[in-house]
Amino acid sequence: MNDTAPLLRIEGLTKSYPGVVANADVGFSVRPGRIHALLGENGAGKSTLVKMIYGLVRPDSGAMHMNGAPYAPASPNAARAAGVAMVFQHFSLFDALDVAENIALGMENPPPRRALAARIRTVSHEYGLPLDPTRQVGELSAGERQRIEILRCLLQNPGLLIMDEPTSVLTPQEVTILFRTLRQLAAEGTAILYISHKLEEIRALCDGATILRLGRVVANCDPREKSARDLAELMVGQTLQSPSRAARPTGKVALSVRGLSLAAPHTFGTALKRITFDLKAGEVLGIGGVAGNGQDELLAALSGEALAPAASIMLNGAPVGHLGPNARRALGLLAAPEDRLGHAAAPDMSLTENAMLTGAGRMGLSHKGFLDWPKARNFADAIIAAFDVRTPGPISTARSLSGGNLQKFVIGREILQDPTVFVVNQPTWGVDASAAAAIRQALLDLAAKGAAVIAISQDLDELMEISDRFCAVNEGRLSAVRPAHGLSVDDIGLMLGGAHDMEMRHETA
């Protein structure tokens, strides 16, 4: 196996920021033609490590070698010159420009447009990544946008390709295409550093893995020889609890949505088209979908941030579509949006103030408009205690909490308000595994107490774990709602991809 010399070898790499050691004495190596996984929870130091490799961050100490020669890129340009390319998790594309223009913008000396377009066509064809250079980026799906980023890298003929969480925005079918491309690249001799926390993917794709925890390497292993559970426990450093769910009887319809259509809130938003479903008390409805297919808009329509015709949303038999967020909260319809910092919580406000943000009415924190801060503080304390939020106390700002802790706070804030219907978007996005397990358990407990829960998520494993019934949102349309138990990956893939015959079937049913 160890027949080739490593392309990239890293030894003793250390980087600390004030108050936190992001990487301590990290070492591993990647060989040409291999797909090497970098595995770890959020905050384990994966991104700092790849930023050092890509020249965005300088290590405090340690050494890197590329093809045996010392390698210390001072900037991404230097890294690119050394043959390192990176596809970021968040795309840096201009919606208003077309594919070729976007690619040209990332190049040092872009060739003439016609030549570039031709090259894009050949390379994209060669690697099974169909892409039309003249399409405007704003119209493309997340998967297609990712292809632009990958093509950008491929045009540099990189020796090492770094992929940061590439599948978080893809449908299962798009993942298959991506994996085929990556395997082809590896077969041609490119080394790939693949960052993820999705264990099954890593087991399917990678032939080596470095596992990071709290900035240190805890294991170098062959992921194909480990079970997903072994890998997870290495990553988290403790035994994981699977959420427990008791079979529960469902009650009468708590939320009924009928023909909900809303125009897109802005140019690159998604219009909602005739959304129809029923939700019973005690039930968890999972809504899957690829990012940007109307999840945010659906949450806004349900939370009351976007108003709809009164009768299109019925809460316990009463029309609420025309009511704003606070009126809906008073009736028991609570929500937790995806974006924790800046939407669900105000970053620079204290946890007490953030408890006030949605709790003012339902928790009796205000009287005739005057605020009862001691009571809000007690409410924040109660959330912190009940949901194990790790923070010095309620005077801490929301921004100072880690993603997982803030998410626990945001979800706990709504759950402690005893909702009859709770809508949550991306409940565990960017949250470490133990916090994610706690949040999923809290959602199941809430349903067990008789609340109706809608979980919108792009994490299909999560939805399969907690949902009683499942549907998918695609281009603002909702698929038929089907029992989650017994759905195959292919079924789900078709639903996510928007096979609209399901909608027809649903309407005639």
Add this chain to the structure above:
Amino acid sequence: MSVIRLERRAAPSRFWSVATPILAVALTMIAGGVMFALLGKDPVAAIRTIFWDPLFNTQFAAYSRPQLLVKAGPLILIAIGLSLGFRAGVWNIGAEGQYIIGAICGAAVGLAFYPADLWIVFPLMVIAGALGGWAWAMIPGLLRTRFNTNEILVSLLLVYVAEQILASMALGLLRNPEGGGFPGSRNLQQYAAASNPELIAGTGMHWGVVAAFIAVIFAYVLLTRHITGFHIRLAGQSPRAARFAGVNPARLVLLCLGVSGALAGMAGLFEVTGPAGQISIDFNVGYGFTAIIVAFLGRLHPVGILLAGLLMALTYIGGELAQFMLGLPAAAIQAFQGMLLFFLLAVDVMTNYRIRFGRGAAT
């Protein structure tokens, strides 16, 4: 490699949010002193004339000390209103125009009653002044909420419209019929029912100063204890979170512009009935613009604005004194005041960032 780097703090520093205004004043004194020295004046004397003499010089203090409240009153009253909007991300730059229109409306009501000696006249004038300023601020407010125009530009440009209306009023409708054709209205100080006299002799305290103090208390309670104040702060920090908390953005824009307009209008009314005395072509002296500096110098905090208003009034009075005593040009005084805002914004970085002197790691 850059040697100095800025690192974002996990939470805004409480120490620096209090220390930056003091540091800014100190830096202004140093840089201003250098400027005065370059102009050939004794910098220590100039700084002393600006900051010390107006209050404690035995020769001038009797005149200039009351001026402190006279000048600070309108600045504080206007800045309090502006600060609510600035906190919410609503940028009313046109308080000067609302101040003018408030003065015109209030004075017009008073002059309409002339010479009736009724106690109700002055309260009616105050209401008319507030309504005038409110209505003038509603123009950018409605244009923004209906047509999504930029309230900064609209409110600013309306200042120049208001100045033209002021000139027209002073020369036309409100001109004193017994004034022998000179521009300007009747002197309201000489019409008892409509005048805003000094309440306690020798202090400069008039109804506008009282209103400013009430506004400080009102804004403090609003921002710390009331849900509307909470929503104002929330909307400024994260508009999406505010929406999620049930804030109607359009209503908040109208509220903030309305309150700041009404307070600016009231400030104009108290000025025209008191220190200024009459509607004249050059009635406005820039309080509406200076109040923007006061609002930021006071960190948009009501108590801070109270102190900043007094400080800014001091530099005005001291500046005039320095022109008169030391022959400093008026432009130098304005530059000095500009430095104050400049340094405040510059050192403000310290609240949210810390400075690191990084080793330029060897390549």
